[in-house]
Amino acid sequence: MMLNVAGAQLKSPDEFLGYELGTKFTAHDDVVAYCKYLGKNNGIRIQTYGKTYEQRELLVAVVSSKENMDNLEAIRKNNLGLSKGQSSVLKNQPAIVWLSYNVHGNEASCTETALKMLFTLVERKTKNVQDWLKNTVVIIDPCLNPDGRERYVNFFNEVSGHKPNPNPMAREHQEPWPSGRYNHYYFDLNRDWAWQTQVETKQRLSLYQQWMPEVHVDFHEQNYNEPYYFAPAAEPIHEDITKWQREFQVIVGRSNAKYFDAQGWQYFTKERFDLLYPSYGDTYPLYNGAIGMTYEQGGIGAGLAVATIDGDTLTLKDRIDHHYGSGITTLETISQHAGKLVDEFRLYFQRSIADPPGAYKTYVVKAENMSRLGKLAQLLKDNGIEYAFGGDKSLRGFNYENKKMEGFKLERNDLVVNLQQPKAVLASVLFEPSTTVNDSNTYDITAWALPYAYGLKAYGVKESVSGSYNASVKEEFKPLIVDKPYAWIFPWNALSDVQVLIALQKAGIRVRTAEEGFKSDGMMFSPGSLLVYRNENEKAVKNLSAKIAGIQKNLQCAVYTASSGYVESGKDFGSAVYPVLTTPKVAVVAGAGISSQSVGEIWHFFEQELHYPVTMIGEQSISTLDINKINVLILPDGTYADNINEKLASWVNIGGKIILFEDAISSVVEKKPFSVKVRDSLKNELKVNNFRRYGDRRQEDLSTTIPGAIFKVDLDVSHPLAAGLGKYYYALKTDDKIYEPLPKEWNIGVLKSNSYMAGIAGKSVLKKLDNGMLFGVQSVGKGTAVYLGSNILFRSFWENGKQMFANVVFLIN
Numbered sequence: 001m002m003l004n005v006a007g008a009q010l011k012s013p014d015e016f017l018g019y020e021l022g023t024k025f026t027a028h029d030d031v032v033a034y035c036k037y038l039g040k041n042n043g044i045r046i047q048t049y050g051k052t053y054e055q056r057e058l059l060v061a062v063v064s065s066k067e068n069m070d071n072l073e074a075i076r077k078n079n080l081g082l083s084k085g086q087s088s089v090l091k092n093q094p095a096i097v098w099l100s101y102n103v104h105g106n107e108a109s110c111t112e113t114a115l116k117m118l119f120t121l122v123e124r125k126t127k128n129v130q131d132w133l134k135n136t137v138v139i140i141d142p143c144l145n146p147d148g149r150e151r152y153v154n155f156f157n158e159v160s161g162h163k164p165n166p167n168p169m170a171r172e173h174q175e176p177w178p179s180g181r182y183n184h185y186y187f188d189l190n191r192d193w194a195w196q197t198q199v200e201t202k203q204r205l206s207l208y209q210q211w212m213p214e215v216h217v218d219f220h221e222q223n224y225n226e227p228y229y230f231a232p233a234a235e236p237i238h239e240d241i242t243k244w245q246r247e248f249q250v251i252v253g254r255s256n257a258k259y260f261d262a263q264g265w266q267y268f269t270k271e272r273f274d275l276l277y278p279s280y281g282d283t284y285p286l287y288n289g290a291i292g293m294t295y296e297q298g299g300i301g302a303g304l305a306v307a308t309i310d311g312d313t314l315t316l317k318d319r320i321d322h323h324y325g326s327g328i329t330t331l332e333t334i335s336q337h338a339g340k341l342v343d344e345f346r347l348y349f350q351r352s353i354a355d356p357p358g359a360y361k362t363y364v365v366k367a368e369n370m371s372r373l374g375k376l377a378q379l380l381k382d383n384g385i386e387y388a389f390g391g392d393k394s395l396r397g398f399n400y401e402n403k404k405m406e407g408f409k410l411e412r413n414d415l416v417v418n419l420q421q422p423k424a425v426l427a428s429v430l431f432e433p434s435t436t437v438n439d440s441n442t443y444d445i446t447a448w449a450l451p452y453a454y455g456l457k458a459y460g461v462k463e464s465v466s467g468s469y470n471a472s473v474k475e476e477f478k479p480l481i482v483d484k485p486y487a488w489i490f491p492w493n494a495l496s497d498v499q500v501l502i503a504l505q506k507a508g509i510r511v512r513t514a515e516e517g518f519k520s521d522g523m524m525f526s527p528g529s530l531l532v533y534r535n536e537n538e539k540a541v542k543n544l545s546a547k548i549a550g551i552q553k554n555l556q557c558a559v560y561t562a563s564s565g566y567v568e569s570g571k572d573f574g575s576a577v578y579p580v581l582t583t584p585k586v587a588v589v590a591g592a593g594i595s596s597q598s599v600g601e602i603w604h605f606f607e608q609e610l611h612y613p614v615t616m617i618g619e620q621s622i623s624t625l626d627i628n629k630i631n632v633l634i635l636p637d638g639t640y641a642d643n644i645n646e647k648l649a650s651w652v653n654i655g656g657k658i659i660l661f662e663d664a665i666s667s668v669v670e671k672k673p674f675s676v677k678v679r680d681s682l683k684n685e686l687k688v689n690n691f692r693r694y695g696d697r698r699q700e701d702l703s704t705t706i707p708g709a710i711f712k713v714d715l716d717v718s719h720p721l722a723a724g725l726g727k728y729y730y731a732l733k734t735d736d737k738i739y740e741p742l743p744k745e746w747n748i749g750v751l752k753s754n755s756y757m758a759g760i761a762g763k764s765v766l767k768k769l770d771n772g773m774l775f776g777v778q779s780v781g782k783g784t785a786v787y788l789g790s791n792i793l794f795r796s797f798w799e800n801g802k803q804m805f806a807n808v809v810f811l812i813n
Contacts, residue, residue: 105148
């Protein structure tokens with residue numbers, strides 16, 4: 001039997017916490033304390049794997065039979081070998097089962113369920129649990145999102161009375177902005193698995209890659225009026241998800257259905273929750289060889305008790321029971337099929353190596369921007385995807401830019417992803433130019449190809465090609481030896497260059513930007529390049545040369561010198577095309593009506609990527625803006641007051657820069673002093689006799705859908721907004737809004753005919769998104785308005801958009 005020093009005295013959650021589970025929400029510190037209590041002398045392992053942005057502990061509990069726990073490291077290594085295509089070296093390898101709870105903070109019954117599940121497995125008194133644990137190693141993460149959960153729990157505790165009020169109108173059921181769903185930076189962690197932009201995801205995926213489970217179950221909640229959902233999933237299901245992965249979802253679904261039927265609980269399957277987008281808690285494991293499943297209990301906003309639309313009262317205890325029932329039934333089913341699960345897991349990776357999926361066997365990403373290429377390589381590494389660099393051969397492949405097969409040259413620093421590797425499926429899904437979709441009713445975006453997201457030229461090659469080198473050749477930046485040049489010149493085509501500008505301005509150095517390209521001392525410099533004139537700076541900045549040399553050393557950046565203000569081509573340095581850059585003093589509007597995710601993406605970008613100060617303000621503060629304290633104001637995607645234009649007018653006119661994201665533009669459309677207008681190419685198509693037919697409503701819905709598709713945007717490369725981006729930008733569009741060209745201003749990014757590249761976009765949407773402005777800049781008095789018609793910071797993985805946003809904030813005066 002399992003050694004259990006605590007024996008009969010082992011405390012249940014009720015006994016340890018001092019209240020019956022389900023009668024209140026458990027604080028995260030108490031969740032951690034109980035897990036660690038169970039981990040003492042009870043034959044299980046508690047492993048801390050990191051901390052959140054708000055410094056809350058992240059941990060997992062590992063539970064199995066005594067024999068398995070004694071042999072745990074050998075089991076883990078053997079399983080990891082299976083995920084690399086190796087044969088098993090252990091007999092009776094148990095299936096690794098990973099149960100994740102509370103990735104959305106306000107889906108709060110999940111963590112409570114985790115405590116009950118963990119106690120059941122540790123106590124081993126429930127019928128057959130010991131037998132199940134002989135065939136499985138169970139990893140339980142009780143709370144993936146402690147910061148969001150604590151935000152929700154604190155809210156509920158502050159507004160609830162002595163007894164729960166089941167009336168849906170009670171304020172305990174009306175969660176305020178930004179809600180507890182998201183993490184500290186308002187990111188949806190259930191959409192971050194592949195991208196790993198958030199600290200919680202990075203740390204969790206590092207541990208996940210060390211285990212590579214056969215099964216991953218993600219426990220969620222949905223609207224409290226909904227019945228329970230469990231697998232099998234809805235269409236569309238990605239074509240690379242295997243027959244076995246589909247079959248086992250059905251096997252588990254039938255087991256859960258049998259259990260729920262016996263209890264008389266309502267449930268549904270095969271609806272709403274599809275298996276396409278690669279960054280969910282079910283799809284990501286599926287693309288990594290596991291059986292990934294989402295379970296959804298009704299409960300968001302339910303508090304401790306709520307009256308549902310059908311007249312019942314749903315309690316927190318009910319929600320725990322439902323999640324516990326599906327969890328324990330799933331574990332039983334996995335145990336019964338453990339051998340088959342392990343065998344199929346092994347075969348999955350052996351097939352990946354021998355016969356990779358997809359039309360292309362190799363992807364080549366050109367080394368046109370080494371900074372973004374390096375970030376792409378890091379993303380692949382974080383996901384366990386193998387890659388190499390370069391070679392010297394002529395190839396033929398699918399060009400992502402023009403969607404044609406053509407010849408190209410493989411060069412030394414080009415990144416090569418050969419799909420003959422264990423992670424072939426994940427790599428293929430992330431790189432495929434266009435995802436095959438058999439049903440338009442999707443739950444998320446339908447296009448995400450990494451070359452588009454990173455703005456890098458790439459090719460899909462039908463033959464197997466291996467890179468020749470393990471690393472790229474990086475430019476070495478030698479220390480400056482010129483003490484008194486006419487000017488120092490810094491390139492501008494990466495976020496690392498933004499750090500250089502920040503450092504220069506922080507040192508009090510006056511920095512200029514080149515609005516046009518030029519040639520100096522035999523070198524060509526592109527628009528956007530930064531210039532520091534020695535004469536205009538050395539009187540105000542002591543030890544100017546030493547400070548610049550120090551910045552170069554600290555940031556390991558490229559810096560060049562010009563011996564004269566007379567250039568070999570382009571405009572001389574006395575020209576007006578080298579304006580002085582204003583140091584941005586940035587504020588972001590946040591609050592009710594505004595997309596918390598848009599706010600979070602902007603906030604995260606400044607704090608975590610640029611390490612640049614940003615002030616978060618409420619909409620009510622806009623009318624009192626002081627241009628000396630805030631000269632850049634960002635309006636994230638959202639809805640604003642009808643008179644927002646009036647509040648902004650005087651501040652913009654005296655020199656403020658307003659940056660409007662997506663629907664924020666709608667708040668100023670055709671309102672003075674702004675000149676932006678929505679373009680509707682369909683407005684004249686409706687005819688009197690063109691009535692709608694009820695039977696055609698589904699086709700009409702599909703015609704107007706755009707869950708997330710990629711469009712090629714033509715850029716005005718002469719404008720600072722396009723610096724470092726090239727002729728095109730690939731925009732991820734999730735709406736059908738496009739704008740009339742600004743008649744007397746700057747239309748920097750426009751959608752022309754045939755700009756659609758990938759993803760689902762209905763016929764009506766494609767007609768609308770045709771020949772119009774997506775990115776524009778307008779002069780307003782002494783100030784500027786910038787219109788961003790797509791989310792260029794989407795979930796922080798749309799890497800190319802970060803360069804555009806940096807241009808908007810730092811280069812446009």
